[in-house]
Amino acid sequence: MVTMKDVAEHAGVSIATVSFVVNDTKPVTPATRARIEAAMVELGYRRNAVARALASRRTRILALVYPVFERPLNTSSVEFFTSAAAAASARGYHLVIWPVSNDGRELGELLGQRLVDGVLLMEVQLDDSRVQVLERSGTPFALIGRTREPDRYRYVDIDFEATVAGAVDHLAALGHQHLTLVLGSGVDHGDRDYGPFARTRAAFDALLPERTLTGRTIEVNQTEDATALADRIVASHPAATGILVLNDHTALRLVAGLRRTGRKVPGDISVMGLLAAAESGMVCDPPLTLMRAPGPELGRLGADALIRDLEKDEPLPPRLVPCAFEPGQSTAPRRSS
Template sequence: MTTMREVADRAGVSIATVSFVLNDTKPVTPATRERIETAMAELGFRRNAMARALASRRSHLLALAYPALEHKLGSTGMEFVTGAAAAAREMEYHLVLWPVSNDATELGELVADGLADGVLLMEVLLDDPRIEVLQRAGLPFSLIGRTADPDALDYVDIDFDQTMTIALDHLQELGHQRIALLQEGPLQRLLQSYGPKRRTRQAFRRMTRHRGLDVVVLDCPPTVGGGRQAVTRLVAEHPDLTAIMVQNEHAAAGVVSGLQSVGVAVPRDMSVLSFLTSPDMAMMSDPELTMLRAPGTALGDLGVRRLIDLVEAKPRPTEPAAPQLIPCELVAGETTAAAPSR
């Protein structure tokens, strides 16, 4: 095993200087740092994570708190996770997934153990009890998502208003005037205040009213079977519908197959547009879904970088950093087309 002495000899510096670079305890000139890092690479030197943690008084572990029992971690969620993990690795941190509930009980226990330097929250509720736990603990945290009143928090999120504008523009350009919004139903009381669902629904109602569109809103379970059942009901009760927006990627394939099973051809008779989706989920449908792709990789990256700034106490203003909102991207598939005449 290569030692610090061998690295120091190869780089032509003292052991203390190598230690400064490894533990970020004192500034080192860029040229010296480059020589030491080159020597470490050439000799195959591996940093001792435990020693580094003891020296810096940080574990270099970041916790991604994801309530897996309340929200399935599908392909779209994994894009957020992989974006966050890549950013953490680039900045020499390790990201661990904490599948803890939104009710904050487990999170409080984990925070008390002092395992992580900071926490990144996902699947944020409008009134999220995890926020108070982290604030009381004094542990740095940032959010992918936002509460009802997020002004005092560091967060990044989807731009739901801009995303809805993109969706409605696409459908109206195809001639659709009678549109349904199908969303994941609350599996328990906590999810009734789930931020993405509420913000999407509010934007949908506000913008369709402004545009003079005739709309329907319906919840369904986040399963293929739930999508089939919901769409059967929609077709029976609202035969004049020509387009369905699905904010529930686990139900989207069921929506398409359910329509076809009752004799409604997609997209000839009905267009389907899937919200907050990943390419993997879109391709599970036949025909392939037209989607609004979630900016998961970008938001995961941004969320981790903000968190590390807080962990390392980098100079910052008294106010939180300006939030960054990113809209979903429209990706053409095979499930939207010109509205049929009724």
């Protein structure tokens, strides 16, 4: 392995000077700089990031902490990651997905090793033990989502009020007065405390009276087959002609199940996806009308928020990003009966 020492000897300078040109951290005369650069090229020098990290006390590694063992990474999260990684890379950081389970212990161990400079925490619960662990560790972090007390931390999140309003108003404009909100849990044990569920439900419950609509919420899980799922959802609120569905997988299964049980979408019932990926809409028949999750924008904002913290820049105010309306063919005017 070629080290700075080798380069320094080859160029006839001290390793400090080599460091100054590698990092562009102090002025160096053009002549010495040229000698050093030539030596680096000739020897094929690559700066050792581990040594750099130890000396500078910064690894420049950021961890996207996602509970992959408990909850599968979905399309929107992958979009989020890609966008956040690009933003981090542009500012000289590595952003990697670090698989950590949800209970906080494993995260504590990771942070104790001081291998990562900062954390982007995903799939935040209202009361999330991982947040306490992060706080105690002193590692800078930003939340993608919010806890019960949002303003204690840096975060970016989806604007659930605006998203629910967008969906509800779309259906209301089509004449639907009775709505069902379906929360499709990706985990077995239920998700009452999961931020997106709690906030979507709250926004839904607050908005319906304002719009003089009726609504019910039902939580389902991933194990049921499409037919049973559709029957159960319809039975939970038989008057509903409009259904909002929180996760993509559940939305697609519901549409399939409605058809198989003889209900026409959108003829009998209109269905919309919430926080969905455009990609999911395209595989649905009919193409799903949806509120598209703002993965790319959240990714950029999340990475920015974290990096500003790391670099002691002025924090930006927390941002809430609404989902965008994406037209499909799964919603239509209520049938006059």
